[in-house]
Amino acid sequence: MKKEPFVKIDSHAHITSEELYPDVDVIIKRALDAGVSKIVNINTDRLTFDRGLDLQKRYPDQIFNTVATTPHDVEKEGEENFSYFAEAIKKKQVVAVGEVGLDYTYEHSKKDVQKEFLNRYFDLALSVDLPVVIHCRGDDAFSDLFTFPQNIRAVLHCFTGNLIQAQACLERGWYISISGIATFKKSSGLRDVIKELPLNRLLIETDSPYLAPQSKRGQINEPANVCEVAETIAIVKGISLEEVCAVTTQNACDFFNI
Numbered sequence: 001m002k003k004e005p006f007v008k009i010d011s012h013a014h015i016t017s018e019e020l021y022p023d024v025d026v027i028i029k030r031a032l033d034a035g036v037s038k039i040v041n042i043n044t045d046r047l048t049f050d051r052g053l054d055l056q057k058r059y060p061d062q063i064f065n066t067v068a069t070t071p072h073d074v075e076k077e078g079e080e081n082f083s084y085f086a087e088a089i090k091k092k093q094v095v096a097v098g099e100v101g102l103d104y105t106y107e108h109s110k111k112d113v114q115k116e117f118l119n120r121y122f123d124l125a126l127s128v129d130l131p132v133v134i135h136c137r138g139d140d141a142f143s144d145l146f147t148f149p150q151n152i153r154a155v156l157h158c159f160t161g162n163l164i165q166a167q168a169c170l171e172r173g174w175y176i177s178i179s180g181i182a183t184f185k186k187s188s189g190l191r192d193v194i195k196e197l198p199l200n201r202l203l204i205e206t207d208s209p210y211l212a213p214q215s216k217r218g219q220i221n222e223p224a225n226v227c228e229v230a231e232t233i234a235i236v237k238g239i240s241l242e243e244v245c246a247v248t249t250q251n252a253c254d255f256f257n258i
């Protein structure tokens with residue numbers, strides 16, 4: 001008899017992206033079959049967001065949306081989309097604001113512009129009491145992030161930082177989300193960090209269509225693959241897969257209020 005997969009949540013996927021949207025119903029079905037009961041869909045522009053709102057109508061208990069312009073794109077389209085996204089955020093059409101943040105590794109947008117939009121989205125999130133999904137890449141980006149007001153509720157998505165940075169996030173009451181990067185052969189440093197982090201502050205995610213886990217390297221990622229992230233955390237921490245799934249599911253439900 002096939003064992004029922006443990007229930008889990010993909011806390012960060014881009015299922016309305018060009019790579020995934022054409023097959024989105026099949027992809028959601030595969031996720032549900034793998035025990036992924038809910039998916040937090042991260043929307044980064046108007047097209048993906050309109051698709052996300054439509055999906056949420058069709059899957060009211062499975063698909064939840066967030067919206068914001070990513071730090072990569074704020075210089076190009078942050079301004080033109082801000083009021084449109086702010087309207088939706090104020091109407092609570094989303095469960096969180098994001099992904100927003102600072103990416104100094106690629107620096108597709110100027111640092112000052114990234115900081116300006118992070119500030120504006122933080123203010124917006126605070127004004128409507130929604131949590132924030134944060135993307136942060138680069139040691140200087142973390143230093144700058146920690147200079148922002150600490151009273152927001154946030155998750156550090158796709159965490160790849162060090163233990164000191166992780167602890168600074170935890171001190172602020174933030175959650176830390178672990179992606180398929182943790183499954184890569186070369187990621188032993190990240191796994192050492194994960195070992196030290198309390199399970200009751202961790203979320204799991206795929207960041208689909210990016211970052212397929214080790215066994216699927218090079219493929220288009222999808223939410224069903226979040227299972228491999230949960231398995232890696234279980235091995236690293238020496239605890240059961242059932243516990244990892246149960247606790248991270250509860251964490252995601254609490255954080256996003258879903």
Ligand SMILES: [Zn+2]
Nearest residue numbers: 012042099207
């Ligand atoms: Zn993302």
